[in-house]
Amino acid sequence: MQETKSTCPYCGVGCGVVIEHDGAQITGVRGDPDHPANFGRLCTKGTNLHLTATPVVLQHQRLREPAKRAARGATPEVIGWDQANREIAERLLAIRAQHGPEAIGVYISGQLLTEDYHAFNKLARAVIGTPHIDSNSRLCMSSAVVGYKQSLGADAPPCSYEDIELADCVLVSGANPAWAHPILFRRLEAARGGKPAHKLIVIDPRRTETAELADLHLQLRPGTDVALSHALLHAVIARGWVDEAFIAASTTGFDALQALVADWPPARAAEVCGVAEADIWRAAEWFATSPASLSLYCQGLNQSSAGTAKNTALINLHLATGQIGRAGAGPFSLTGQPNAMGGRESGGMATLLPGHRDPGNAADWAEIEALWGVQGLPGRRGHTAVEMFEAAARGEIRALWIACTNPAQSMPDQATVRAALERCELVILQEAFAHTATARYADYLLPAATWGEKEGTVTNSERRISRVRAAVPAAGAARPDWRIARDIAALIDAGLGRAPRIDADTAEDLWLEHRAATRGRDLDITGLSWALLDATGPQQWPFVTGGTPRLYTDGRFATPDGRARFIARSFAATAEATSPQRPFALTTGRLRDQWHGMSRSGSVPRLFAHEGRPLVRIHPGDAARRQLTAGELVRVRSERGEVVLPLALDGNIASSGADIAMHWGDEFIGAQLGINAVTQGAFCPDSKQPELKFSAVAIEPA
Numbered sequence: 001m002q003e004t005k006s007t008c009p010y011c012g013v014g015c016g017v018v019i020e021h022d023g024a025q026i027t028g029v030r031g032d033p034d035h036p037a038n039f040g041r042l043c044t045k046g047t048n049l050h051l052t053a054t055p056v057v058l059q060h061q062r063l064r065e066p067a068k069r070a071a072r073g074a075t076p077e078v079i080g081w082d083q084a085n086r087e088i089a090e091r092l093l094a095i096r097a098q099h100g101p102e103a104i105g106v107y108i109s110g111q112l113l114t115e116d117y118h119a120f121n122k123l124a125r126a127v128i129g130t131p132h133i134d135s136n137s138r139l140c141m142s143s144a145v146v147g148y149k150q151s152l153g154a155d156a157p158p159c160s161y162e163d164i165e166l167a168d169c170v171l172v173s174g175a176n177p178a179w180a181h182p183i184l185f186r187r188l189e190a191a192r193g194g195k196p197a198h199k200l201i202v203i204d205p206r207r208t209e210t211a212e213l214a215d216l217h218l219q220l221r222p223g224t225d226v227a228l229s230h231a232l233l234h235a236v237i238a239r240g241w242v243d244e245a246f247i248a249a250s251t252t253g254f255d256a257l258q259a260l261v262a263d264w265p266p267a268r269a270a271e272v273c274g275v276a277e278a279d280i281w282r283a284a285e286w287f288a289t290s291p292a293s294l295s296l297y298c299q300g301l302n303q304s305s306a307g308t309a310k311n312t313a314l315i316n317l318h319l320a321t322g323q324i325g326r327a328g329a330g331p332f333s334l335t336g337q338p339n340a341m342g343g344r345e346s347g348g349m350a351t352l353l354p355g356h357r358d359p360g361n362a363a364d365w366a367e368i369e370a371l372w373g374v375q376g377l378p379g380r381r382g383h384t385a386v387e388m389f390e391a392a393a394r395g396e397i398r399a400l401w402i403a404c405t406n407p408a409q410s411m412p413d414q415a416t417v418r419a420a421l422e423r424c425e426l427v428i429l430q431e432a433f434a435h436t437a438t439a440r441y442a443d444y445l446l447p448a449a450t451w452g453e454k455e456g457t458v459t460n461s462e463r464r465i466s467r468v469r470a471a472v473p474a475a476g477a478a479r480p481d482w483r484i485a486r487d488i489a490a491l492i493d494a495g496l497g498r499a500p501r502i503d504a505d506t507a508e509d510l511w512l513e514h515r516a517a518t519r520g521r522d523l524d525i526t527g528l529s530w531a532l533l534d535a536t537g538p539q540q541w542p543f544v545t546g547g548t549p550r551l552y553t554d555g556r557f558a559t560p561d562g563r564a565r566f567i568a569r570s571f572a573a574t575a576e577a578t579s580p581q582r583p584f585a586l587t588t589g590r591l592r593d594q595w596h597g598m599s600r601s602g603s604v605p606r607l608f609a610h611e612g613r614p615l616v617r618i619h620p621g622d623a624a625r626r627q628l629t630a631g632e633l634v635r636v637r638s639e640r641g642e643v644v645l646p647l648a649l650d651g652n653i654a655s656s657g658a659d660i661a662m663h664w665g666d667e668f669i670g671a672q673l674g675i676n677a678v679t680q681g682a683f684c685p686d687s688k689q690p691e692l693k694f695s696a697v698a699i700e701p702a
């Protein structure tokens, strides 16, 4: 047996794994005891990773050969790489010539490795010349990105996982790490076991498994997080718990924020949020007066039409109390995907450029042109995820190149997304798995290598860069994502009569280009190399002469004047409201043992043991009032569409709330559009992240 160290491809915890194999077949997996994220532990998904690479999965569920559809709806016919690459390049060149480069959109994924991101970024902006490149990380972390940038000056989570052990008070807001970040939850459980005075506060509309552990659960109404954060700050100010010295030395804008939160006494927020006033005072006291307070937050704050405001309101609380830049203290955004961070670092999104540069800044574009040796880059921000599919549905985008993601299941407002895919004259899908909903719309299917088969790097939530390593050959004719992008890019460049603009023979070549773009930036990794990662293990950025576990320890922030900014943003209602016609506030979330659209985790039967079918959950009282019973089929209907599902009664859901796990696509819900038939595309004006956590729905007998 051979062993190869790599990382888990599921969530942003970024656990290290040891892949057991014989050089041809993966036979087992275990946690890497040397990896500082997990120290050998794995959750259920990670423990079963090797079962996603069995001979049966490799043969029947993987996309193994390039294929082409003669017409939409036709059975794909296997073609060779040469033919696929040549035809795709010719068709993209034709669309580009007739309609301009902006008629082409590139939609990628937080599952890709940093090197893949870098290749796609160059493919879109330098080779095709389109500004329209975005990632499914838009659905995941973009509100956290903008929140950090607005408040602290840079998209940089300031904390480390070890802060979970060092904190005296942990506030979990809009997150359920017990299911979505299980290894971090185990670290939290263990830390509490050794600290009798430890306080855990959970803010969540559902009584989750994380909330079960809490000393205090604030079960707020969905969408009222900003009001609650303002009230917590009001209480902190009223009781004199602010850190005046820190505010004076390290921040700006406190007076305006103080005036804003004066209108949010806990009594008012208690009514708006549906929580007890005394609990707001108690939470404020624990957070402000504990020696070190850490917040952990995720999609409950991010997937919102007020996502940025929710993030900055929480960061305000840290700044006002000086709970930042110290061991065990700080606002810690938990990333959803394994390499959402790497995508942000390499700038493979419409609102980002490499090295945390800004596509709204001409000087930043000029720096990238110099780094890439290319003139005439698009020079402006492109369409973000929802905007890109809306533009395709209008016929403005005529070709979509999609890699490592399944928008025909995961995007909100599926009717618009599917109309976009149908209207596009060319859909290219680069995927590891053969049977995703998006595959049905693809004109060309390109098989991609995946976990255990490819080389590169990822960055986890604590800014830690880990190596991803190949243990076995790729399934069938599958190739690394960066190579697929590079090869077609070379043909496009040749068609335009110029030298290849993605000039890389290996993933490491691409990483070195990425590294060069970080020089002098907040995420500078110019002291790092693959050789160093191989020799010393995963490292946290910035890394010039050594890694950095914690940011802003000197009270200086990444803003031009070195001061963090208090952001005074008013509470705003959700994009749509419940009504007598649609009285339920629907949220979507994760199951413990599944991942995203299940293209990988769905290949492991035992991962369905925890929950084996889609359900809509509501409070038993709501069901009784409507004479609905557990198990009966109900129609969940929003303004955009409907799904029919069995009903489950769950006392952990607040009254007038409803919950459906995000994972179920149309193959599980009959001839429909999956659960995102009902969710909405309305998004935060700053982050462009859609409001997947709130849709007004009716629930009626089917």
Ligand code: SF4
Binding pocket: 008, 009, 010, 011, 012, 013, 014, 015, 038, 041, 042, 043, 044, 045, 046, 047, 181, 182, 183, 184
């Ligand atoms: Fe993988 Fe996340 Fe589980 Fe770790 S916690 S094993 S990274 S899914």
